[in-house]
Amino acid sequence: MAWWQILLITLYAGLQILDELQLYSGLNTPVGAGFIVGIIMGDLQTGLLIGASMQLMVLGVGTFGGASKIDATIGTVLATAFSVSIHGMSPQVAISSIAVPVATIMIQLDILARFTNTYFAHRIDHDIDNFNYKGIERNFLLGALPWSLSRAIPVFLALAFGRGLVQAIANALNGSWAWLGNGLALAGATLPAVGFAILLRYLPVKKHVAYLIMGFTITTLFTVLFTNIQTLGTGLAAASKGFTASFNGMPMLAIAMLGFALAILHYKRTIATAAPASATKQTVQKSSSSSNDEGEITDDEL
Known part of the structure; x- marks a missing residue:
């Protein structure tokens, strides 16, 4: 060194x-x-x-x-x-x-x-x-x-x-x-x-177990698929000298991008679901506040 x-x-x-x-x-x-x-x-x-x-x-x-x-x-x-x-x-x-x-x-x-x-x-x-x-x-x-x-x-x-x-x-x-x-x-x-x-x-695996299973399945399928293609290309290149094409394995970046896309979809769906619920909650709070104000006795009334 x-x-x-x-x-x-x-x-x-x-x-x-x-x-x-x-x-x-x-x-x-x-x-x-x-x-x-x-x-x-x-x-x-x-x-x-x-x-x-x-x-x-x-x-x-x-x-x-x-x-x-x-x-x-x-x-x-x-x-x-x-x-x-x-x-x-x-x-x-x-x-x-x-x-x-x-x-x-x-x-x-x-x-x-x-x-x-x-x-x-x-x-x-x-x-x-x-x-x-x-x-x-x-x-x-x-x-x-x-x-x-x-x-x-x-x-x-x-x-x-x-x-x-x-x-x-x-x-x-x-x-x-x-x-x-x-x-x-x-x-x-x-x-x-x-x-x-x-x-x-x-x-929170129990809550999102579907995404865990989907990610594992996609990774496994792509790995097997592209590994076989790469093996086939290597065999053809060895059998024929005129075969010059090369087959690369599936990059993990592509699998990561699929996961990122699913995460974006999940995030948007969560936001879309939370927005109406938040608006309903605010309406109920305002209504409750108005009801309380109507029955309240102020100092002037006393």
Whole structure:
């Protein structure tokens, strides 16, 4: 791993948490991290595979208030970097052996960053009492340092000094501990399903079960249909050299657009149904208010 790759990945790790706190560009997500680190490491496919897997794993995981959660983004950063640079480490093994443990450990560093940030918060309170507006701005900006350093420092140390350890682990998982490596690969492949299960646990599935069945059926039909067409095209190309046409699989974007269209139809139908009900409710309230006003005794009448 080149020094400039370590530097760029470290800078990204420090900046992505600020994006999560204020900008919300989407590059701070696991799939965004896989995209960025994949480009830096020169293997975009591996980066997107790891990032998408981690993104699916945390679909149903959320925080409320000031709670901390597993940092799947930093887990994706290190898993992608090591999976590309370490010989013999598959993306699935990198997910289960690096991404998930790192994401869990980062909870403690996130708490440390929040705890350290209170120092600047108290300084801002002091500046407010003294009407020190420059101090408020300065300490507000300095408050970003604990957040950035809590991500940048661990990533730098891991990339700069942890490569030998990770290489030794990869060699062991491919050697005498191959049984464990196969288990980790299987676990890494099933993690996206766990994320889906958590998400479905909190979504109103019973209320919208028809859409769930429809989406599953459409996805299955299109996948089977276009997979068979692609297989047929590959067979024809192998049988005849003059056959140059290519058949691509059904892109998931098309399936997502169908889901988006159904969501729009459902939203419009919900709005159309809610509008008459709201108007009726307002009419009843006005009528009730008028009846109460008619029987009310004012001060003048007393």
